Amino acid sequence: MKRFFKQTVILMLVLCFTMLQALSVGASQTTSYTKTLDDDNNLVRTQDAYLPDRTITNLGLSTPSDIYVDDNSLMYIADTDNSRVVIYDLNTETVVQVIGRDICEGISTPKGVFVDQEGNIFIADTGAATVFKVSPDYTMLAKFDKPDTPIYSDAKYDPAKVAVDAGGSIYIVCESNNTGIVQLAGTGEFLGYFTSNKTVLSPKQVFLKLIYTKEQELKSAALNANPTTFSNIFVDDEGTVYTTSMNGTQSLRMDLIKKHSTDGSNMYTKEGRPGVVSTAHTTDIFVDSQGIIYSSDVDGFITIYTSSGDLIFQFGAQNKYGTDISGLFTKLNSVTVDNQGVIWTVDSEKGYLQSFIPTDYATTIYTAQNLYEHGQYEQSLIEWNKVLRLNQMSVLAHKGVGKAYYQDGEYEKAMEHFEIAGDRDQYSNAYWEVRRDQIGDNISKAFIFLLVIIVLRIAWAIGDRKKALSKKKRDLGQKLKNVPVLGELWYSFRTARHPIDRYYDIRVGKNGSLVAATIIYIIFFITYMIYQTSKGFVYQKTDIEDMDISAIVVGFFAILILAIICNWLVTSINDGDGTLKQIYMIPAYGLVPAWISMIAVIAFSYVLTANEAFLLTVMLVVGVGWTIANIFNGLSTVHDYSFGQTVVSIIITFLFMIIAAVVVVIVIIMWDQLSDFLITAVKEVIRNVTA
Amino acid sequence: MARKKNMPEGITPNASHKRMVDTDWFRGLVLLLPYALMFATFILAPVMIAVGLSFTHFDVVNDPKFAGLENYLTLFTGDVVFMKYVLPNTVMYAIIVGIGGYVLSFLMAWVLAQVTPRARTLYSLAMYTPSMTGQLMVTIIFKAAFSGDQNGIVNAWLLQLRAIDQPIQWLIQPEHFMQIMIIVSLWSSMGIGFLSMLSGIMNIDQELYEAAYVDGLRNRAQEIIYITVPSMKPQMLFGAVMSIVGAFNMGWIGISLAGSNPTPEYSGQLIVNHIDDYGYLRYEMGYAAAVSVVLLCLVWICSQVANKLFTEKEDF
Known part of the structure; x- marks a missing residue:
């Protein structure tokens, strides 16, 4: 939608310019550009005011x-x-x-x-x-x-x-x-x-x-x-x-x-x-x-x-x-x-x-603004629409239209315009009203749903007096756990609950596999990308268009691989017991809480308003904190380190990562110079030979 | 499982031939009766009445009028204050004060368990005092500390550091109110749960630690994870339930800090205050009952979660 607007505006501008060139006498008398703020708070050109x-x-x-x-x-x-x-x-x-x-x-x-x-x-x-x-x-x-x-x-x-x-x-x-x-x-x-x-x-x-x-x-x-x-x-x-x-x-x-x-x-x-x-x-x-x-x-x-x-x-x-x-x-x-x-x-x-x-553009905006402030929302809506006809990208006009609709109780239309204007606070307010209506419509259904669940649970308890069904369920779970990769994936959930014991299993080779760890990394990465790019509008602070996706992708994998290798290098000379394979598995098996919290945040960001932002923060803090604790435990268990040793090894790993990153950057810069040198040398040779 | 132990199979067939007073179930009933009566009169009946009232309109003077689900509908769709301030406030407050206070109580109890007995008694008394004196202490200490003029302790200190250039109205400005409430609550969260955890830690057999060290335990952190927490699960559960219930019921802190029922711009309004507001200020008892049923559900769900966490079976 936004892109469409941008294109139309560009097209119109192009048309205007060609027209202006044809009519040389009608050149604008302005001597400077009029600018306004776009939805990212950058100054952009607009009509002369x-x-x-x-x-x-x-x-x-x-x-x-x-x-x-x-x-x-x-x-x-x-x-x-x-x-x-x-x-x-x-x-x-x-x-x-x-x-x-x-x-x-x-x-x-x-x-x-x-x-x-x-x-x-x-x-x-x-x-x-x-x-x-x-x-x-x-x-x-x-x-x-x-x-x-x-x-x-x-x-x-x-x-x-x-x-x-x-x-x-x-x-x-x-x-x-x-x-x-x-x-x-x-x-x-x-x-x-x-x-x-x-x-x-x-x-x-x-x-x-x-x-x-x-x-x-x-x-x-x-x-x-x-x-x-x-x-x-x-x-x-x-x-x-x-x-x-x-x-x-x-x-x-x-x-x-x-x-x-x-x-x-x-x-x-x-x-x-x-x-x-x-x-x-x-x-x-x-x-x-x-x-x-x-x-x-x-x-x-x-x-x-x-x-x-x-x-x-x-x-x-x-x-x-x-x-x-x-x-x-x-x-x-x-x-x-x-x-x-x-x-x-x-x-x-x-x-x-x-x-x-x-100009008319300016006076229309003032009239609309004035009407809005005096509570004449319907008239202000008409004026704002006039402004929009002059400039479809006008953030101010979209905000004005949105506010007018909001005051009129047309919250869904208001949401639409606030979204174009990039006004997350107002959008959130409008959505709050929409959501309230939705809750009102569906509360009886929710009650019935709750009742059905309670009845089903009672039925299950009555039907399962002899625990036959529960046993079947448990047996099925046990069978699934024994399927090679699936069982190892399931293992990551158990690691979240008992990190020390489960990481001990990894240490002695009782469980965990490279395939499962890789799958976990990939799933986590996909979730992370969704988290970065597609949260609900209220919480998606930067648009996808403005994001450097490749930086996120490269950054994610580069940091992960660098951390694993550095940790392996550091610990192998510091009496660490873990092998590279085990170190590769440690973060993977600890990621589940962070992963779950991210999924929850993505899902909730669509149904929560800015009011409830703390809920998302709490979820994320708990999830990520839990994961960090898991990984810490994993490192200390797998390397057989004490608390202090683990802290020291993590600090050294970080320092080493920085050094490694600097070295890589230097090599890249030098590589540029080297290739330049080689190319000039070859050219020189060719010139001398042909001359 | 418990039932099977109390009634061995041998006795049941003969039961029908005995007189009623001799039967097991009758004896059981008699033994249960005092408690059951008390429980029914003072807990079960009020809760049932509250649930019943929540489906009516009741203003204390006239008879309650049946209203169906209307109170609940209004609560979730019409009550802007509830959805916008009260519910988010309560959840945030309960999460931070409930979990934070719980962790703090445990840490404090654990630290106190390490010091010598006489000092321990003194320290634990000092820590327990805030939750005994409660409201009075809050008014005396924190109202003075967060006083809005330049003589308030916090303001004076900040002014001295030149971090601010005019005193902040701590207890009037909505943006600071919740933080202050949380600080005060955490400060006074060493309640009965703290005492039970302290006693739980004190009762752990010291030989367990020695044995664990022989088996390869290395540090204090492992001590806590492998010995301390597993040996005091009942006390941990008790502490958790107490801190959940406490966190949902500490509404008075906001009121006594602000000095009036709707706290400044509802910034510190918890469900309990909302119930007070509707029940005792507006006399809409039916609606207040509906809000308290919602509170009951919240507390129940949280204690279920605590139960799951602390009575789990090992899944080896």
Whole structure:
């Protein structure tokens, strides 16, 4: 099914491209690709979500750091190096007002601007170390200087960004105070740090902390870890605080974009969720009235999330070319959205504004998302289906359709879509409901089945008063046990229950055979492959397509054979009694518990939801643990080792395996070189002879 | 087999000619009567009544109304809390605390059997204390240890290590609750089963060990496998049954840790709590009875398994 989708999409893309080439005038005006996450959380291309629209260059901005658009389409621009805030009307394209030194005395480097619901303008000024509050008719109302309470002590105060909630609390990001976000009351009183980023100690640092004295700790450079710094803050209409942080070297990072609950904790990492996927250098965040989250990255990326933190899409890029291209950025520092849904951005190095208008694709997704969040599941289903018609692979749309069906009680359809979207948690929830219905339908049958079994057992007990039937059964079992290979296979089950005694039989040659051991290995391997590739969807964490089957096959047999040979080599010089043949049989006869637990896990993974995951873990731990104990017992019995000797021999075997593997790798590499050498030599000879 | 031994063939033919009081079965009946009466009144009858009630709707005040299988149907299909939290919790808790506590009891008993008698008495008393004092101890020690403010012992320690930057609400957050319950239960699992295993180990004839060493026994591990465990199978079985029953009935730990019946977001809700919830908070006795019948079946199945494990015959 999935492959079919992929093929259709590719086919459509090819068609689109050929069409585009024919119609040279209709070339897309986008300058960067829009990307989204696929079901494996990789960024993939999707339809264009936004098109670059207006570019405003005539404002004379110098390093603008922050912009904000209010409901009347007035844009507030923190024009940092010109020491002013420019207010620009987007509709009439005129500058309405400039807030400079004449209004705010001492304004020097305004880096953040925010407008509260009453229209008051808040300006965070790093150079002046203050936050200005300016009324809607442009007179300065207040100045929030460094709090003088003793709690604030000598922490630095250089406001770079500011946001205000409906209750009047002021949240300030200070550039060089990494304790956290400063929260002031409307009167300017210091309320405390609203939230802080955690310093994550590496294992080495934790260890150092344990062994260092207090003085050493203070002096140590290795322990001097600063938390990730906040880069921006936003408060939406409902008073929810959002923050972005900036740090990291990887291209994709978790947990830099946060939505805070009132106690300051991150809502996106509650209940063990991994947090939001984002770029590494997020600079700004904006949340519109529908809860859609827009964030910008200094490298020119604009990423858009749903209110629950799922990535919808990402577009934009860094301008690495000499010429200016609209839609690409040299340094993207701020993002905001006006009430038409148009994204406004500012390039702080080049000092221009750039807008992006959403395509139908984007607006349909927003509508669908919005309808879903307002509980209008049926309408949202229609909208999501529209999105699917535009992009059949859209993970988000499949999730949306699945959720809508789930809310409507159509759990089987929901399962289908969650499977395509690769959303195992939601799939599991939907399956839970389906399974509940199935149990309801079949519970009476189960009761009858149980009754029949009880009746049959009683009948057996009555009919078998003289134990004649039991004896026949036992005799049949005895006969089967005497069949050569079958009996030896059966023996592996008994080994599981009495490892020491049964391995003793192997040691003295009373039972066990190479053929049976090989059959056990093969059966186990087949089970293992099924276990790796075909569990139920909830538990099959990687798809078969993404798996390296040959690595599993080669790895399994290579490790097995290597372990057997190494153990034989190690034990034969260490007074071990076991022969190679016996060592070959030891793991085979011990594998039964692991094998049974694997079969149970495979079977149960189809009927269990994520809720019951621990059951599978327990099964596997018990089975594998039992097998390891068996093999340990087997080694100690067959080689006639004590406990300590067995441990030592196993450790040496492992070391030897590593050495052997390294040697094999070296030989392979050398072999390459050798064959290269031989080929060149032969060529040389041929050339010399023919010349 | 037992019956044949008690009634040799020679006596049975004459039995019919004797007076009834002289017959074996009558004597047997009389001897059995006190126990049978007690058992019937205090165990059999309540269980039968519970099974009967489980097929009715009963709210304590009105007469029970017959409802057929409805209670069971609701339990498995309509009771989201039961299927989503209670059953998985109970199974997980029973597996970890049942098996873990059992293994721990045995290991502790075995270790204690190795020390000198006077110290042994002291140690075993110390280990047995938690299961005697139970609820009180849990509230005093563990509520203080896992207290949610920064003065709680665990929080203070973690804060000192700078592993966390604000105290964790151990007993309120659902994600930690089950772990804490399990730790507390394991800590207090040295109950009567532990004592019986200790006595079992103490009663093993020391000559057995000496003889085994003469026969080629080499280490302590083999000692346990070949001598200790096989010689104390009855005590092992008793310990197993006790720990199974204990694991299924330790619902009070969650309640006293959380301080309220539905534990935080049902994270520590066991079947017993569920029965309490329906029986004594909602007065739906019929439904509660159905849940307890399910609990009975679970315990019965587990003790069957224990029986199979510890009374097996050698299959040579």
